[in-house]
Amino acid sequence: MQRQLKIRVAQFAALGAAAPVLLWAYSYGPLPFYTTAPGDKPGIACTACHPGPLNPPGGSVAVNFPGGLSYTPGKTQTFTIQISDSQATLYGFEMTARLDSNPTAAQAGSFTPLAQNGGLQQVICSKYDQAGTQGCPPSEDNGIEWIEHSQQPFTTNTIQVQWTPPATNQGNVHIYIAANAAPSNPGLPIGHIYAADYVLSPAVSNPKPPSIAGVVNAASFAQSAQAGSFVSIFGSNLATKTMTWDGAIANGIFPTMLAGASVTIDGKPAPVNFVSPGQINVLAPADSNTGPVAVVVTTNGTPSNSFSLKLQSESPAFFTYSPGNGKYIAAQIGLPGNKTLTLAPKGLFGSAVPSQPIQAGQVAVLYGTGFGPTTPIEDPTRVLSSALPCISNPAVTIGNAQAPVQFCGITETGLYQINVVVPSGLPGGDNAVTATVNGVSTTQKVFLPVQ
Numbered sequence: 329m330q331r332q333l334k335i336r337v338a339q340f341a342a343l344g345a346a347a348p349v350l351l352w353a354y355s356y357g358p359l360p361f362y363t364t365a366p367g368d369k370p371g372i373a374c375t376a377c378h379p380g381p382l383n384p385p386g387g388s389v390a391v392n393f394p395g396g397l398s399y400t401p402g403k404t405q406t407f408t409i410q411i412s413d414s415q416a417t418l419y420g421f422e423m424t425a426r427l428d429s430n431p432t433a434a435q436a437g438s439f440t441p442l443a444q445n446g447g448l449q450q451v452i453c454s455k456y457d458q459a460g461t462q463g464c465p466p467s468e469d470n471g472i473e474w475i476e477h478s479q480q481p482f483t484t485n486t487i488q489v490q491w492t493p494p495a496t497n498q499g500n501v502h503i504y505i506a507a508n509a510a511p512s513n514p515g516l517p518i519g520h521i522y523a524a525d526y527v528l529s530p531a532v533s534n535p536k537p538p539s540i541a542g543v544v545n546a547a548s549f550a551q552s553a554q555a556g557s558f559v560s561i562f563g564s565n566l567a568t569k570t571m572t573w574d575g576a577i578a579n580g581i582f583p584t585m586l587a588g589a590s591v592t593i594d595g596k597p598a599p600v601n602f603v604s605p606g607q608i609n610v611l612a613p614a615d616s617n618t619g620p621v622a623v624v625v626t627t628n629g630t631p632s633n634s635f636s637l638k639l640q641s642e643s644p645a646f647f648t649y650s651p652g653n654g655k656y657i658a659a660q661i662g663l664p665g666n667k668t669l670t671l672a673p674k675g676l677f678g679s680a681v682p683s684q685p686i687q688a689g690q691v692a693v694l695y696g697t698g699f700g701p702t703t704p705i706e707d708p709t710r711v712l713s714s715a716l717p718c719i720s721n722p723a724v725t726i727g728n729a730q731a732p733v734q735f736c737g738i739t740e741t742g743l744y745q746i747n748v749v750v751p752s753g754l755p756g757g758d759n760a761v762t763a764t765v766n767g768v769s770t771t772q773k774v775f776l777p778v779q
Contacts, residue, residue, distance in 0.1 A: 357450055357452065357476050357477055357478040357479065358374065358420065358422045358474075358476050358477070359456065360422075360452050360453070360454055360456065360472075360474045361454070361474075362374050362376065362377075362422055362474075362506060363422055363423065363424050363474070363504035363505065363506045363523065364382075364504055364506065364523045364525060365424050365426055365431055365432075365502070365504040365525075366426075366431045366432045367431070367432035367433065367472075368424070368504070373506040373521055373523045374422070374506050374508055374521045375521045378508060378519060378521050380519075380520060380521060382521055382522075382523055383521075383522050383523060383579070384520050384521075384522075386413065386414060386520075387411075387412050387413035387414070387416075387509055387520050387522055388411075388412045388522055388524075388579035388580070388581070389409065389410070389411050389412075389421075389505055389506075389507040389522035389523065389524050389579065390409075390410050390412075390524060390578055390579055390581055391407050391408070391409055391410075391503065391505055391524065391526060391578075392407065392408040392410065393405070393407055393526070393528065393585075394406065394407075395531065395588075395629070396584075396585030396586075396588055396589075396590055397526060397527065397528050397529060397576065397583065397585055397586070397587075397588075398528055398529050398530065398531045398585075398587075398588045398628070399437075399493040399501060399528045399529075399530060399531060400493065400530075400531045401493055401494055401495055401496050401497050401498075401530065402492070402493060402494070402495040402496075403492075403493065404440075404490060404491070404492040404493075405490075405491060405493075406442075406488050406489065406490050406491075407423075407488065407489045407490075407491060407503075408486060408487070408488055408489075409421055409423075409486070409487040409488070409489060409505060409507065410485065410486055411485040411486075411487070411507045411509050411522065412485065412509075413485075413509035413520055413522075415509075415510075415511045415520075416485065416509035416510055416511060416519065416520070417483065417510075417511055417512045418481040418482070418483065418509075418510045418511070418512055418519075419447070419477075419481055419482040419483070419484065419485050419487065419507065419508065419509055419510075420476070420477045420481045420482065420507065420508040420510075421476060421477055421482075421487060421505060421506065421507045421508070422474050422475070422476040422477075422505075422506050422507075423439070423474065423475050423476070423489060423503065423504065423505045423506075424472065424473065424474045424475075424503075424504050425437055425439070425491060425501055425502070425503050425504075426472070426501070426502050426504070427494075427498050427499065427500075427501060427502075428499060428500035428501060428502045428527060429498075429499050429500075431502050433469065433470050433472070434470060434472075435463075435464070435470060435471045435472045435473060436493070436494060436498065436501040436502070437491055437492050437493040437494050437501070438451075438459075438463040438473065438491070438492050439451050439459075439473060439475035439489065439490065439491050439492075440490045440491075440492065441475065441478075441490075442488055442489065442490050444482075444484075444487065444488055445484070446482050446483045446484035447477055447480065447481060447482030447483065447484065447487065448477065448478045448479050448480060449475060449476065449477060449478060449489070450475070450476060450477075450478035451463075451464075451473050451474070451475045451476075452473065452474050452476065453465070453468045453469075453471075453472070453473055454468045454469035454472055455468050459473050475489055481508070481510070485509070493528075497530045498530075499530065500527050500528065500529050500530075501527070501528045502525060502526070502527055502528075503525060503526045503527075503528060504523070504524075504525045505523065505524050505525070506521065506522070506523045507521070507522045507523070508520070508521055509522065522579070524578045524579055525578075526576075526578065527575075527576075529587065529588070531588060531628055536564070536565045537565065537627075537630045537631070537632060538563060538564070538565045538566045538567075538589070538625045538626070538627040538630065538631075538632035539563045539564045539565060539566075539632055539633060540561055540562070540563040540566075540623065540624075540625060540632050540633055540634075540635040541562050541563045541564070541635075542561070542562040542563070542635070543559060543560070543561050543562075543623045543635050543636075543637040544559070544560050544562075544637075545557070545558075545559065545560075545643055545645050545697070545698060546558035546559055546560040546609055546645075546697065547645035547646060547647045547648070547696055547697050547698070547772075548643075548645030548646070548770065548771055548772050550643065550645065550771055551637065551638060552637070552638040552639070552640050552643045553612050553637060553638075553639060553640070553643050553698060554612065554639070554640055554641065554642055554643040554697070554698040554700070555612050555613065555614050555615045555616075555639060555708070556611060556612060556613075556614060556706040556708040556738075556741075556742060557611070557612055557643060557697040557698040557742055558601070558609060558610070558611060558612075558697050558742045558743075559593070559598070559609070559610050559611070559612050559623075559637065560607060560608070560609050561591065561607065561608040561609075561610070561623065561625060561635075562606060562607055563606065563625070563632065564605065564606060565605060565627065566589060566603065566604070566605055566606065566607065566608050566625050566627060566632075567586070567587045567588065567589040567603035567604055567605055567608065567627060568587055568588060568589075568605070568627070568628070569587050569603075569604075569605075570587075570602075570603065570604040570605075571586045571587045571602070571603050571604075572586075572601065572602050573586060573599075573600060573601050573602070577711060580710050580711040580713075581709060581710055581711075582599035582600070582601075582611065582708075582709055582710065582711070582741070583599065583600055584597040584598065584599060584600060585600060586600045586602075586603045587603050588627055588628040589603045589608060589625060589626070589627045589628075590625070590626050591608060591610045591623065591624070591625050591626075592622075592623070592624050592626075593610070593612050593613055593615070593621060593622075593623050593637065593639075594613075594615050594617055594621035594622065594639065595622070596613040596614075596615060597613060598610035598611060598612060598613050599611040599613070599708055599709055599741075608625060611708040611741065611742045612639070612708065613708060613709075614705075614706075614707065614708060614709075615639060617639060618639050618640055618641060619638065619639060620636045620637070620638055620639075621636070621637055621638075621639050622634045622635070622636065622637075623635045623636070623637050640698075640768065641700065641701065641766070642698060642699065642700040642765050642766050642768040643697075643698035643768070644696060644697075644698050644699045644700070644722060644763055644764075644765050644768060644769070644770050645696055645697055645698055645770055645771070645772060646658065646694060646695070646696040646761065646763070646770060646772060646774050647695045647696055647697070648772070648774055649672060649676065649677075651672075651676050651677055652672075652673075652676055654772075654774070655758075655773075655774065655775055656671075656672050656673070656676065656758075656774065656775055656776070656777065657671075657694055657695075657761050657774040657775065657776055658694070658695040658696075659671040659672075659686075659692050659693060659694050659695065659776060660692075660693045661686055661690055661691065661692060661693065662691065662693065668693075669682065669683070669684060670682065670683040670684075671683065671684070671685065671686050671692055671776060671777065672684075672685075672777060673685065673777050684779075685756075685777035685778055685779040686750050686776065686777070686778055686779070687750065687778070687779055688750050688751065688752040688753070688754060688778070689749065689750065689752065690749075690750055691734060691747050691748065691749055691750075692726075692731075692747070692748050692749075692750055692776060693745060693746075693747050694724075694745070694746045694747075694748060694761070694763075694776075695743060695744065695745060695746075696743075696744045696746065696763070696770075697742055697743060697744055698744070699718060699722055699736060699744040699746065699763070699765050700718055700719060700720055700722075700765045700766055701718075701719045701720075702716035702717060702718055702719060702737060702738050703716065703717060703719050704716060706738055706741065706742075707741075708741060708742060710741065711741060712738060712739070712740055712741045715737045715738065715739050715745075716737050716738040717735070717736065717737040718736035718737050718738075718744070718765075720765055720766055721733045721736045721765075722736060722746065722763040722764055722765040723763065723764045723765075724746065724748045724761065724762070724763045725760075725761070725762050725763075726748070726750060726751060726754065726759050726760075726761050726776055726778070727751075727754045727755065727759030727760060727778070728760075729751040729753065729754060730751065731748040731749060731750060731751055732748065732749045732751075733746060733747070733748050734747040734748065734749065735747040746763070750776075750778065754778045755778070756778060756779050757777065757778065758775040758776070758777055758778075759775060759776055759777075759778050760773065760774070760775055761774055761775065761776050
């Protein structure tokens with residue numbers, strides 16, 4: 329084994345002057361231990377050999393799982409790796425699967441190389457040898473293995489990988505992927521390294537199929553929504569546990585499945601923000617259709633009944649605070665030092681969150697969803713990198729007086745921010761707030777406290 333390692337290091341030294349060859353670094357494929365898994369190279373991955381930062385702007389690697397972020401013990405599944413990079417024509421990768429209970433030393437299942445046009449694969453063990461039919465031997469770092477490109481990089485940025493989970497429920501499994509995207513032109517940069525990781529949970533049997541009882545605008549509970557806005561789904565057996573998309577957002581892309589639950593609206597997968605047995609919150613996918621569309625929840629492979637939701641070009645609604653039973657609009661005021669203060673009656677949140685009414689002439693920042701198209705158009709599948717202004721500003725009234733709108737736009741995916749100047753002459757106390765965009769008005773009875 330020592331002699332084999334020396335030979336391979338010599339191969340690397342001999343190839344050092346040929347920039348395009350460095351995509352795969354070694355003629356037989358990458359060395360093991362170069363994903364971001366604990367015990368490998370966390371935060372470094374293949375940048376240990378390839379110059380440049382990890383996950384540079386302009387590209388990404390993502391893995392699509394046929395069963396969502398779950399696995400059935402012993403049931404083989406095929407992952408699809410998608411590498412995005414505008415300069416690249418050659419692609420390489422290295423992937424490993426670990427038990428989340430001990431990601432440094434506990435192998436999870438086994439990989440099988442697939443024959444695929446555009447590149448070759450192999451499975452290697454910790455001592456640089458190829459895995460046999462029974463996988464890597466336990467004597468080599470407890471059988472930890474890596475699947476990767478071999479000999480030559482891939483000429484396609486879509487790569488399929490076959491994985492067989494542990495035969496029994498071993499808890500959560502962590503999948504780590506590192507990818508290299510490089511141009512074939514020696515005059516261009518060597519390539520970019522991207523990494524991602526995912527947690528797969530054991531599939532839980534769900535004896536009762538999911539059932540939808542209602543689909544509404546997440547802010548107003550009206551039975552209409554706008555593409556790209558937040559939608560709430562209510563019912564039973566919608567998911568097997570409660571989970572948010574925190575920790576499941578990979579490379580700025582929102583998940584379309586959480587805890588085995590996914591949603592389609594008008595046949596299109598919806599980014600999933602929150603799941604629980606009785607409620608799911610999603611972002612309505614991009615859709616040019618308007619009118620009634622079908623909403624379906626699929627939980628652990630079992631679809632629900634189809635429920636109708638009306639899609640509209642605008643479905644304006646304000647978010648509200650839970651204290652006060654949703655009476656007060658979610659609003660803030662800016663303070664010096666880039667700070668904010670909650671606009672609500674004093675003491676509404678107890679001592680946890682300071683709050684106060686607003687005064688005439690001050691600018692209130694109101695939050696809502698569904699306030700019409702933006703420029704450029706929102707992509708609800710991705711984390712927003714910069715604000716998207718509304719094409720048409722809404723007309724806002726506070727206490728029946730017109731409130732000048734200084735700004736309207738999406739500041740976080742699905743979340744609109746509307747900055748308005750509070751008009752003078754309003755009575756002290758709670759003042760009703762309404763907004764109208766392109767002839768469509770908010771339907772809620774919500775209030776802003778004024779002093």
